[in-house]
Amino acid sequence: MNLKKPFTQLAIGFISSLVFLTQPASAKAPPVNLAVDLATPVLEAEKAQKAFVKISLTGLQQNIEKLQRTPTNIAIVLDKSGSMQGNKIRHAKEAAIMAINQLGPQDVVSVVTYDTTVSVVVPATKVINKNNIASMVRQIRANGSTALFAGVSKGADELRKFISANRVNRVILLSDGLANVGPQSPSELGQLGASLAKEGISVTTIGLGLGYNEDLMTQLAGFSDGNHAFVENAQDLAKIFQSEFGDVLSVIAQEVNIEIHCINGVRPLRILGREGEVIGNKVRTRLNQLYSTQEKYLILEVEIPPSKAGQQKDIAAVQVKYNNMLNKKQEQLSGLAIARFSQSKKEVAESINKKAYEDSVEQVVNAASIKAIQLRDEGNIPAAKAALKQSADYLAEESKRVDSEKLRVQQEEVLDDATALESEADWNKNRKRLKEKQYKRAKQQSY
Amino acid sequence: MKHLSTQQKIKTILILLIALPICLLAWLSYQLQKNGQIVQAHQAQNLIETRLKAVERELTAYFEQLEIQLRSDHQALAKLPHSQSTSQVRDYLHESPLIQNIFILNSTGSLLFPPNDQASIKEKNFISQTKPIWNDPELFANLASHDETSPSTIDQSAQLEAYVSPISQKKAVASFAPSILSSGWISWFSENHHRLLFWVKDSTNRVIGFDLNRMRMLSDLINRLPDATQLHNGLNQSAIQLLNDNSSVLYQWGQYQVADNEQPLGTRYLSPPLASWKVNYFSHKHTATTSSWLSTLAGLLAFGLTLIGLGIYFYREHQREMQQAQQRVSFVNQVSHELKTPLTNIRMYAELMSEQLYEEDQQQKRYISVITSESLRLSRLIENVLNFSRAQRNAINVNKIPGVIDECVKNTIVAFEATLHNKGMLFEVNYAAEKTVYFDKGIVEQVLNNLLSNAEKYAHSGKKIHITTLLENDLCKITVQDYGPGIPSVAQIKIFEPFYRVSSKLTDGISGTGIGLSIARQLAQLHGGDLILVASDVGACFQLSINITPS
Incomplete structure (x- = not known):
């Protein structure tokens, strides 16, 4: 017994280090990261306004190869x-x-x-x-x-x-x-x-x-x-x-239920890109799965009542429940969107969360683009083009505002799409391409 | 002509022999086939019915299971305390793949869920769409008290159809969920579609209505039905379609390719709650029958060919025999002709000799008279044979010349007198035809010769032959009556047939060819008359009648 003990300890130590090596942090830290961000964390005071909340779920890098991947x-x-x-x-x-x-x-x-x-x-x-x-x-x-x-x-x-x-x-x-x-x-x-x-x-x-x-x-x-x-x-x-x-x-989580509670008189207006249920100030939606190293997000447009300068308010509480596919357990994450109110326009502009802002703009444009296809389907090509032009202008404006290369590229894309609307001969193909693009944008599809 | 016609007769008979059985068989097999077809069609129809019924059962079973499931869901939902119920119901809807909406009515008929003030867009839509349903608590109340044998009430104004669950279900339910009063289906119309709603009413008069996800229900129904690879269901040559109330195909299985607008062989409307849905059965219509027709036809053909083969064989056999017979006849003819000339010479010289004999040479005279009479007999026989073959070839010409029949009869009798006398027989003649009329002397002599030689041969025991002649209008009748043993009644009809002899025993010591009477009658008929056997008390009495008008 005495002789065996050091070996056992050694073995245990070896195994645990192996486990540690192969499962970096996954055993402890959740495989999913929840981020709840306001595109504009600092809002103008004394003014009712609309804002975008981005709820982002990112599957963390998992060493899937060595792990038991989800069957x-x-x-x-x-x-x-x-x-x-x-x-x-x-x-x-x-x-x-x-x-x-x-x-x-x-x-x-x-x-x-x-x-x-x-x-x-x-x-x-x-x-x-x-x-x-x-x-x-x-x-x-x-x-x-x-x-x-x-x-x-x-x-x-x-x-x-x-x-x-x-x-x-x-x-x-x-x-x-x-x-x-x-x-x-x-x-x-x-x-x-x-x-x-x-x-x-x-x-x-x-x-x-x-x-x-x-x-x-x-x-x-x-x-x-x-x-x-x-x-x-x-x-x-x-x-x-x-x-x-x-x-x-590479699925790491399934049955991802997202519940958003808008607080302090904030009213949810719409979910961009995904289906969801809005009841009063509660928003509910679900993702079937999350993949490792992929970000899935949804943009919630909310209406925020006026507040005094200097105030800090909770905008929305987010609760995410999901099945962790690595340990087969149900886990829960929560996040909170907080806004500060300021009189200074400069402060508002400077505080912009660029990534969240870009994504919000992208989803707004995507929604407009979906509308444009509907207009085109109704045969109203000028209106469809006008809608896309409007999106392009919006993109131009917003790209300048946050100095975003990504949005500039998208502006050009939207202008291309506007020309794509015109051609009757290629419309079938273009429509499929557009639909695919819109879908991928909305769902952040990896390929 | 006669010869040919027998040939034709044989041909016709043969053809009839072949054709009749074929026709009979064809008719029989047609009848059999028809009956078979009817039976088959009946069986096929039964099979179709059974299959469609099985499909219906499968679909009905889905709803039965669903009802059980939903009733237990109702139990769970009904137990919830009021404070939690709204969020719990939403959670239920969030999880349930099949139920997309729920409404809950309290005992007074007002809406508990969805809450009117705090509802999502979907819930608001649902409220407005189902207003005619939940606004009318009578719909549930009425149904609950309704007689179960007539389970459907139709509310035309709201485009609703409602059904109470079958009574058997209710009994089953009652055992484990005694609080449930009644339940049923409502089929309602919204957004251009029929939708189904299942409602449950419990003892507190609370009604919960479950709105089914139409597509999920259809998907589940399809999954209960077989797919195309399941060959064991015996659908390799048929197909079944499930159609909705718009008659558009929802699902099809089986290997058979259904053409556009093809009429189904069987249709079955489904029972509520899928009323106005139906299943159609498609298959080849005549697969089995055509093949059996073919086999029958092949059988008939084989049978027909065999018959024709047999017919041809017999016909050829017959032809060969006929030919042989012909050859024999012509041989006999030839021989007869050859015999005639020497016979004539023999007779002539015998007669010459008898004339040159002296009175005292009685012995020789007798001998010569025997030679003469025998050669006469022989020439009569030969004449008969030749006449017979002539008659066969239709080569006899009636050559009427004017003359007196009595004289002709007298001459004929003279030739027989000697022989008859030898046998102790006497002639008794009544002449009554001494007028000059037109007739063929040869024919009359021939017939009389035949009759008399018959009498000589068969009736010498009668000792007497009675002959009468008579003129009657255009006919002359000559009767020859003997007093011999007569002709047995069984033979009476046959004696005129060629080659028939009343007794063909050689031991009788009577010779004959059997064609005498037959040729005699033919000759009489050629002469526009007949030769008949007249009934008489003793012996045989023949009556010859001939036409005596100038041709």
Whole structure:
């Protein structure tokens, strides 16, 4: 016993140092950082005004490789309707197989295809025999109509066989055409997405080519907090699948519920970029997941009642609950937005939180850009262009104000977008590109 | 013509023999097929019904489970203290994938949730959309007291349809949730869509209405239905579609490709709360029948071919036999012709000889008379054979010339007198046809020869032959009556058939070819008359009638 003891201690010491090495701080510090910032922390006194609160969640760098990464539960839903024939289906199959090859035996995958009917090609199964799965995927042949809704439904149903809060539960939908069997409107698919989100299932939508309905695809992804991508050439599918799986494999937190309490008479006006529920002075929203090293944020526009100079007031209290995927526990973070009131305009200008301000402006412009597309859809090209011009002016003004290169670049982008509105011939493609950009901006998508 | 027509007859009979069974078989198999088709169609319809029923059951089961789930949710929500209820209900909605909105009515029918003053935009929308429902507590009260056999009330004005849950459900509920009074579905219309709302009323008269996420409900329903890869469900050659109240396809499964505007083979409307939704069954219409038709047709064809083969075989056999018979007949003809000339010579010389014999050479005379009469007999036989073959070839010409029938009869009898006399037989003749009429002497002689030689052969025991002649209008009738043993009644109809002999026993010691009467009748008929057997008490009585008008 006496002889053994030093060895044991040594061993324990060695192991604990190993643990310390491999899990830098993660065991103690939360893997998510919450920042609640006012874009303008110092506000003009004696004046009712609007302000932007940025609630930012950043997944901290985790050494995912060495850690036990979160097991995944993925359903790949492939459109195999007639329009997918040829290169498209070939690339899609290759991309899917390649993506599945990244998974390990702890992961669950299923492959569902749809045309007029739906086929569960690979029922939910642990990724142990990759060759077997690949050969089943290779047998997919394209023809028929597009039963997108049923395809997603069956995909989600496959996920449910292994659904767990400790897995990343995701449907990856690839489509190149318009849904024409079953529900086909964006709002209907959005409703399904919202319902799936409540079960912790995200739907990532990949639109291939120029034939799909970008509104449907972004709504489905948006309401379920998945990613969205527009892939013009089938060759790029592999890259997109790679990025998507990269995201999926780096999930560090799930079921992120954000509650914002506006205090001291502050009134929430709108959430920019994300869906949320505003009841009185309470705002509630949720993210399905957070990825390591990625920042996800939402911008809340609030109306602040006038205050005297020199006063300091709490604007909003933020509470975030999430499932920590590393230790499988529910954790909680809280933050507070505080504003100071001053008579000095200079002080107000100097105090601006540049990052938060830029992001707020970006989201405002993004919202305006979404409006502009609506106007364009209604056929009112001049109004749409005017809206974008207005955004450009707004960006020019704001970029000068905070001296932001990023906003200047965006101003040019918006002007480009304004010209993109004009061309009737390229509109379909441009609209898809714009929708994708807007979606990525709003959701801070990594790819 | 006669010869050809028998050939044709045989052909026709053969064709009939082939065609009739084929037709019969075809008809039978058609009937069988038709019956089979009816049975098959019936079975197919039953199968379709069963499948669609199974689909309906599956979908109904979803709602039954849902009701149980929602009732237990109701229990949980109803237990909440009033102070917490609003936030707890919101949390519930936040978590529930299927329920998007809830309203709670207190016992007086006023709205407890969503709170009118502190509601989100979504909740406000919901309040205004469902106003006709929660504003009308009668909707729930009425239903609660409603007779369960008629579970639906329709409120046209508000575009509502409501159903009380089935009674079986209620009993099940009562056992574990006694506080629940009643529950049911309301289908309502908003934003161009039918939406479903499940309400539960408890003993405190509180009503909770659950507004279903339409899309999630559809997704769940689809997930209960099979996908295209599940082949074991026997749908490889068929497809089933789920259609909503707008008749647009929501989901389809099965391997069969449904064409646009194709009519379903079966349709089933779903039970509430999915009333006005339906499931359609599609499949190939005639797969089974065409193949069985083909097999029947093949069977018929094979049968027909066999029959035709057999027919051809028999026909050729027959032809061959006919040919052989023809050859035999022509051989006999040839021989007969060859025999005729020497016979004529024999007779002629015998007669010459008998004339040159002296009176005293009685012995020789007798011998020669035997030779003469026998050669006469032989020439009659040959004449018969030749006539028969002529008749077969239709080569007999009636050559009417004027003459007296009595004389002709007398001449014929003379030739027989000697032989009959030898046998102890006598002629008794009544002549009554001494007028000159037109007739073929050869034919009359031939017929009489036949009749008389028959009488000589078969009726010598009668000792007497009675002949009468008679002229009657255009006909001359000659009756030959013998008093022999007569003709047995069974043979009476057959005696005119060629080659028929009443007794063909050689031991009878009577020779004959069996064609005599047959040729006699043919000759009589050619002469515009007939030869018939007249009924008589004793012996046989033949009556020959001939037409005596000038051709």
